[in-house]
Amino acid sequence: MARNLFCDAQFRTKVESRLRKLTFALSGILPVLPTPFRRDGGIDGDAMKRLVEFALSKGAAGLVFPGFASEVEYLSRGEREELLGVVADEAKRRVVIVAGASADSAEEVIAHGRTALRLRIDHLMIQPPIGIGSTAKAVAEFLNQVASALPKMRFVLQNAPAPRGSDLSPATIAAVVKAVPRTAYVKEETLPAGPAISAILANKPDGLLGAIGGGGARYIIDEYRHGACAAMPAIELTDIHSEIDSAFHSGDMAEARVLYGRTLPLLLLQAIYRMRLTKHVMMRRGILSNARVRARIPLIDECTVDEIDENLAILGLLDERN
Numbered sequence: 433m434a435r436n437l438f439c440d441a442q443f444r445t446k447v448e449s450r451l452r453k454l455t456f457a458l459s460g461i462l463p464v465l466p467t468p469f470r471r472d473g474g475i476d477g478d479a480m481k482r483l484v485e486f487a488l489s490k491g492a493a494g495l496v497f498p499g500f501a502s503e504v505e506y507l508s509r510g511e512r513e514e515l516l517g518v519v520a521d522e523a524k525r526r527v528v529i530v531a532g533a534s535a536d537s538a539e540e541v542i543a544h545g546r547t548a549l550r551l552r553i554d555h556l557m558i559q560p561p562i563g564i565g566s567t568a569k570a571v572a573e574f575l576n577q578v579a580s581a582l583p584k585m586r587f588v589l590q591n592a593p594a595p596r597g598s599d600l601s602p603a604t605i606a607a608v609v610k611a612v613p614r615t616a617y618v619k620e621e622t623l624p625a626g627p628a629i630s631a632i633l634a635n636k637p638d639g640l641l642g643a644i645g646g647g648g649a650r651y652i653i654d655e656y657r658h659g660a661c662a663a664m665p666a667i668e669l670t671d672i673h674s675e676i677d678s679a680f681h682s683g684d685m686a687e688a689r690v691l692y693g694r695t696l697p698l699l700l701l702q703a704i705y706r707m708r709l710t711k712h713v714m715m716r717r718g719i720l721s722n723a724r725v726r727a728r729i730p731l732i733d734e735c736t737v738d739e740i741d742e743n744l745a746i747l748g749l750l751d752e753r754n
């Protein structure tokens with residue numbers, strides 16, 4: 433059986449150390465910010481400021497907006513631009529921001545990218561539109577069209593599973609990255625993500641700086657063991673995810689696994705209730721005033737609310753005032 437170098441602790445530490453020394457490298461916990469809404473349904477810029485401060489105070493190494501967890505497909509272009517501006521202004525360049533720019537056409541992606549550039553954001557996350565197909569040639573042509581209009585941008589290629597994403601194979605991703613030099617990272621969300629991450633890194637061109645885990649941090653240790661340099665979960669457990677990241681990279685695997693195990697009951701529920709759970713938790717933690725969503729996702733009944741709150745109490749995260 434071929435030896436997986438990224439499961440070798442010494443080799444992995446050497447690779448991660450090199451990545452983390454790069455000032456522009458993405459590493460650690462990069463939460464995808466939810467979109468806060470007012471009770472009347474409009475976007476809430478003041479609440480977004482609180483979300484940014486919460487994430488930074490809990491150890492986030494960067495911020496991502498908008499993404500799937502931001503209900504991006506339910507936001508207008510104007511709402512996306514306004515809230516991205518709030519994020520950039522509030523973050524004040526304290527951490528790297530990754531701007532989500534996925535759209536159905538290259539022209540729309542370019543427009544989102546130009547908004548990001550005006551805000552001094554130079555990392556762009558792009559999920560190739562399903563409509564172009566999943567061949568390396570089609571995806572590379574799409575991304576190179578974007579790159580030609582945005583030569584200063586670094587791309588994070590988002591590889592989501594079907595039916596929402598293109599479900600690209602590691603071989604296809606390697607070919608795309610080779611053909612599109614602006615692709616600096618891959619966010620791998622297909623399952624199982626770990627082996628895909630190792631395969632991508634084992635055959636990576638020099639320009640690829642790393643692979644990032646998705647999946648809401650439900651598989652974070654396995655992703656890290658396979659060589660992921662960062663994770664992009666939702667925001668509600670940023671402090672514990674940051675502790676897992678720190679424990680893992682300091683070599684304290686026992687602590688990392690204990691912390692990881694404590695998060696799983698909530699993360700399994702989050703896989704079902706998605707942004708509703710995220711926003712409920714952010715209410716309970718005193719950051720949001722409501723849990724309004726636009727996405728068509730299941731409602732949380734009283735029994736499950738009790739289960740969520742009991743888990744928050746066990747984790748010491750329940751704000752009794754909320």
